[in-house]
Amino acid sequence: MxxxxxxxxxxxxxxxxxxxxxxxxxxxxxxxxxxxxxxxxxxxxxxxxxxxxxxxxxxxxxxxxxxxxxxxxxxxxxxxxxxxxxxxxxxxxxxxxxxxxxxxxxxxxxxxxxxxxxxxxxxxxxxxxxxxxxxxxxxxxxxxxEASTDNIVNLDDFDIMLLEELSQGLTKKEIVQKLKKLKITPNSESTIDKKLSKLFDDFKAKNTTHLVAIVKDLGLL
Amino acid sequence: MxxxxxxxxxxxxxxxxxxxxxxxxxxxxxxxxxxxxxxxxxxxxxxxxxxxxxxxxxxxxxxxxxxxxxxxxxxxxxxxxxxxxxxxxxxxxxxxxxxxxxxxxxxxxxxxxxxxxxxxxxxxxxxxxxxxxxxxxxxxxxxxxEASTDNIVNLDDFDIMLLEELSQGLTKKEIVQKLKKLKITPNSESTIDKKLSKLFDDFKAKNTTHLVAIVKDLGLL
DNA sequence: TAAGTCCTTACGGATTTCCGTAATCGCAGG
DNA sequence: CCTGCGATTACGGAAATCCGTAAGGACTTA
CATH class of the missing domain: 3.40.50.2300 (Response regulator)
Known part of the structure; x- marks a missing residue:
């Protein structure tokens, strides 16, 4: 030992x-x-x-x-x-x-x-x-x-960043601007829309506010 | 001991x-x-x-x-x-x-x-x-x-209820309907708007999502 | 009674959200 | 080579949000 x-x-x-x-x-x-x-x-x-x-x-x-x-x-x-x-x-x-x-x-x-x-x-x-x-x-x-078998939603860094910005009250347009300033891709509003839609599905959220509430409750943020 | x-x-x-x-x-x-x-x-x-x-x-x-x-x-x-x-x-x-x-x-x-x-x-x-x-x-x-004892926001039951509904993804229209069904006043959309605006001010929130995130962080919900 | 204040409600408009459709590009497989 | 797939982007429209103005009712105070 x-x-x-x-x-x-x-x-x-x-x-x-x-x-x-x-x-x-x-x-x-x-x-x-x-x-x-x-x-x-x-x-x-x-x-x-x-x-x-x-x-x-x-x-x-x-x-x-x-x-x-x-x-x-x-x-x-x-x-x-x-x-x-x-x-x-x-x-x-x-x-x-x-x-x-x-x-x-x-x-x-x-x-x-x-x-x-x-x-x-x-x-x-x-x-x-x-x-x-x-x-x-x-x-x-x-x-x-065990992760492969579980029905746990896997969030990548981009997802986390999105959720973080949203929970800080930024609009999608503001997020787009921020991403472009930081030269992070993807950075189009429609891609962000898509990613968010996926998160809505994954977490069964009805809208952004609901999504952030869920993620906060899960302690992922 | x-x-x-x-x-x-x-x-x-x-x-x-x-x-x-x-x-x-x-x-x-x-x-x-x-x-x-x-x-x-x-x-x-x-x-x-x-x-x-x-x-x-x-x-x-x-x-x-x-x-x-x-x-x-x-x-x-x-x-x-x-x-x-x-x-x-x-x-x-x-x-x-x-x-x-x-x-x-x-x-x-x-x-x-x-x-x-x-x-x-x-x-x-x-x-x-x-x-x-x-x-x-x-x-x-x-x-x-060591904490300063000044910046405490007092929420009444109506505020809590509002925040609760919002964090569950209800829209303001849906909240209005729910309040009317439960015969709880006030129950107009514009009053709810007003109450929310006050909460925005109190918590320095930019929008509903931000507000819910803040309140969740504070553990008030 | 009149004035002031607070709460509630109505309404309109600029902005944002949410969700379609569709075009473009890179890339792996046949 | 081409075909299909996934990721990205663009665009549009119905719905919702946010915020302003304004009006009516209940209450206190002079």
């Missing part, structure tokens, strides 16, 4: 929870923690330079801002930077994100080794994930493996 | 984190945990009947649904039901919610003893909170004490 692990997670209680689980569930003793990305990076670099490198990083994705100004503000940057000095480090992401496409992106672009969703069954999943990653496996969460 | 505590929190890692903190930070040994509201309630009742009652409940507000069908689905119901059998039980709510009006509502209507926000400094806050509640204090989180 891994002998030296770093946990990067800004929410203290979650941080302590992770430590407790991998300590008691897997018998790992040498566990270090960080509440800030930059701090995690420095700990990593120092351990590497001292020839006592970490073997596993368990990190959150989002780190809230506070008084300590950070260079890195997300787990993604942290992983990228750590991989530069220690390319083969095993990485498990532990995050709220449950959208399959988002999670898949992490595996594809960031080449992480495992993902655990914050949730009701995170203890067992985390233990399984660490064990799997130690064996050399790539451990996908149930949210992804 | 408290000697027997129940932690109700569906996210396992957070659950473990809370236990670790109050165990190591406060030296409390007899800590029980529940991932479901109903389970927490049953543990509570049994302990009370066995004359070994809990002295403190630390509970989350939202509990995700899963395969186990629950009677109680939120921490609010849990607290209400537990208070019926043990009115003086101390209650600390530990939740994501950071909106002052929502949190204040918990103190006023649910008469809880303390509140801790899931966040970066939750460990210290939780320890302080438990200590304060043990002394008999009511422990408000910094989010509330």
């Amino acid at each position: 891994f002998t030296k692990v770093l946990v990067a997670e800004d929410y203290e209680i979650a941080n302590q929870g992770i430590i407790k689980v991998i300590e008691e569930g897997l018998g790992i003793q040498n566990i270090h923690e960080s509440k800030y990305c930059d701090d995690a990076y420095l700990k990593f670099r120092k351990a590497f330079q001292d020839n006592e490198p970490f073997e596993l990083l368990i990190t959150d994705l989002s780190f809230k801002e506070d008084h300590k100004v950070q260079i890195r503000t997300s787990g993604i940057e942290l992983v990228q930077d750590i991989r530069k000095i220690q390319p083969n480090i095993k990485v498990i992401v532990y995050s709220q994100e449950s959208r399959p496409d988002k999670i898949n992106m992490l595996f594809q672009k960031l080449d992480i080794n495992g993902y655990v969703c914050k949730g009701q069954h995170a203890v067992k999943e985390l233990v399984n994930c660490v064990q799997g990653v130690f064996r050399g496996d790539t451990v996908l969460p149930p949210e992804v493996t | 408290f000697t027997k505590v129940l932690v109700a929190e569906d996210y396992e890692i957070a659950n473990q984190g809370i236990i670790k903190v109050i165990e190591e930070g406060l030296g409390i040994q007899n800590i029980h945990e529940s991932k479901y509201c109903d389970d927490a309630y049953l543990k509570f009742r049994k302990a009370f009947q066995d004359n070994e009652p809990f002295e403190l409940l630390i509970t989350d507000l939202s509990f995700k649904e899963d395969h186990k069908v629950q009677i109680r689905t939120s921490g609010i119901e849990l607290v209400q039901d537990i208070r019926k059998i043990q009115p003086n039980i101390k209650v600390i709510v530990y939740s994501q919610e950071s909106r002052p009006d929502k949190i204040n509502m918990l103190f006023q209507k649910l008469d809880i003893n303390g509140y801790v926000c899931k966040g970066q400094h939750a460990v210290k806050e939780l320890v302080n909170c438990v200590q304060g509640v043990f002394r008999g204090d009511t422990v408000l989180p910094p989010e509330v004490t």
Whole structure:
């Protein structure tokens, strides 16, 4: 089993929870923690330079801002930077994100080794994930493996952006202007109409207001 | 210090984190945990009947649904039901919610003893909170004490009803019809327009969709 | 009684939404 | 090569939204 692990997670209680689980569930003793990305990076670099490198990083994705100004503000940057000095480090992401496409992106672009969703069954999943990653496996969460069979509506980034803008009260014309300004395609009003119609169907919404209400209730926004 | 505590929190890692903190930070040994509201309630009742009652409940507000069908689905119901059998039980709510009006509502209507926000400094806050509640204090989180108490919009029942209907996708004409059928006055489209305009002003909303999004975010709906 | 205020209602018009139809383009398969 | 499919774009029209003006009724206050 891994002998030296770093946990990067800004929410203290979650941080302590992770430590407790991998300590008691897997018998790992040498566990270090960080509440800030930059701090995690420095700990990593120092351990590497001292020839006592970490073997596993368990990190959150989002780190809230506070008084300590950070260079890195997300787990993604942290992983990228750590991989530069220690390319083969095993990485498990532990995050709220449950959208399959988002999670898949992490595996594809960031080449992480495992993902655990914050949730009701995170203890067992985390233990399984660490064990799997130690064996050399790539451990996908149930949210992804079961996604194909579920009737969950999959939203891509464009959909999320649309819903976000609408919930901020922008009209479709304003959204079009914004997209053109940001050079994001597609950016025609009729395409946006089409995408919205699809969302209406998917969520069985009667109009934009209803749609935003539904998505807010589902916590997708 | 408290000697027997129940932690109700569906996210396992957070659950473990809370236990670790109050165990190591406060030296409390007899800590029980529940991932479901109903389970927490049953543990509570049994302990009370066995004359070994809990002295403190630390509970989350939202509990995700899963395969186990629950009677109680939120921490609010849990607290209400537990208070019926043990009115003086101390209650600390530990939740994501950071909106002052929502949190204040918990103190006023649910008469809880303390509140801790899931966040970066939750460990210290939780320890302080438990200590304060043990002394008999009511422990408000910094989010509330530091909040300015001015920008509160007061909604009457008619406003709430309007917002509710709109968020369910009804058009104003449909709302008018519904009001007339229910013999509720006022019920003209232009009055509804007026009321809505006022809500737009109050919440600085640009249109209906924006308004519903804001109200949903504020947790008023 | 008269004036002022607030609530309700009516109406019109500029704008936006919602939903059709249809044309164009890139692209994979036969 | 061509055919079909999906994504994008354009356009139009009925309905709905948003916001202004205005009028009538209920109430208080002088």
